Amino acid sequence: MTVRRRLVAGNWKMNGDLALLAELDAVAAAAAAHPGVDVAMAVPATLIAPAVQRAPGLAIGAEDVHEADSGAYTGSVSAAMVREAGATFTIVGHSERREYQNETSQDAWAKAAAARRQGLSVILCCGETGAERDAGRAERVVQAQIEKSLPEQAHGDWLTLAYEPRWAIGSGRTPTLEEIAAIHAIARAKMRQLIGDAADGVRILYGGSVTGDNARAIMAVPDVDGALVGGASLTAAKFVPIIEAAG
Numbered sequence: 001m002t003v004r005r006r007l008v009a010g011n012w013k014m015n016g017d018l019a020l021l022a023e024l025d026a027v028a029a030a031a032a033a034h035p036g037v038d039v040a041m042a043v044p045a046t047l048i049a050p051a052v053q054r055a056p057g058l059a060i061g062a063e064d065v066h067e068a069d070s071g072a073y074t075g076s077v078s079a080a081m082v083r084e085a086g087a088t089f090t091i092v093g094h095s096e097r098r099e100y101q102n103e104t105s106q107d108a109w110a111k112a113a114a115a116r117r118q119g120l121s122v123i124l125c126c127g128e129t130g131a132e133r134d135a136g137r138a139e140r141v142v143q144a145q146i147e148k149s150l151p152e153q154a155h156g157d158w159l160t161l162a163y164e165p166r167w168a169i170g171s172g173r174t175p176t177l178e179e180i181a182a183i184h185a186i187a188r189a190k191m192r193q194l195i196g197d198a199a200d201g202v203r204i205l206y207g208g209s210v211t212g213d214n215a216r217a218i219m220a221v222p223d224v225d226g227a228l229v230g231g232a233s234l235t236a237a238k239f240v241p242i243i244e245a246a247g
């Protein structure tokens with residue numbers, strides 16, 4: 001049986017500045033105190049290098065990368081650039097990229113491939129909108145997203161899937177534990193269909209309004225291997241309890 005280590009990853013989104021990096025001190029201390037838990041933080045591109053300098057023991061990552069290795073893409077940042085800055089992983093396919101930048105699952109696939117070419121680990125996001133859930137389509141939407149975005153050579157050594165229902169992000173609302181269990185089970189099954197036994201080694205994180213109060217119950221759900229945390233990752237006082245809940 002495959003043992004998957006818990007992963008608690010933060011995502012600062014378009015928040016933070018040099019001063020906020022001080023929060024990483026307590027996060028790094030909590031990570032060191034819980035060696036059984038992997039802890040990671042995705043930060044804005046400008047903060048990657050200073051975050052690595054501030055917290056060398058933490059895995060620092062990017063929130064997105066471009067699908068090309070380099071070229072005439074004004075304003076974009078490549079996987080090689082964030083790697084050079086010290087990132088060890090990147091998020092791809094986040095629902096906010098899908099919603100505000102019209103990114104598709106095909107884009108997420110291409111970005112995951114670009115990240116992989118540079119040796120970055122990848123957190124690949126999926127998740128339905130509120131309208132899709134209300135229409136009873138959540139499971140089919142997530143299955144289709146995975147089918148279109150999962151790299152062919154996906155392996156748990158470098159790929160993590162994150163289920164983040166769009167309507168739960170930043171809303172204070174979360175699916176029931178049964179709803180989370182159902183999606184994580186179908187996500188695992190879909191990956192097994194696509195990459196066989198390697199699917200058992202791929203961690204699946206839940207994201208969307210995770211807090212110190214609900215983290216323990218959510219991470220006890222079968223096939224939930226950790227959390228992808230937005231708002232609560234911005235302060236150590238809120239993020240550390242989630243690391244503790246995973247430990």
Ligand SMILES: O=C(CO)COP(=O)(O)O
Pocket residue numbers: 011094164168169170171172207208209210228229230231232
């Ligand atoms: O989008 C998320 C992490 O990527 C979740 O955000 P919140 O934890 O703020 O709901």
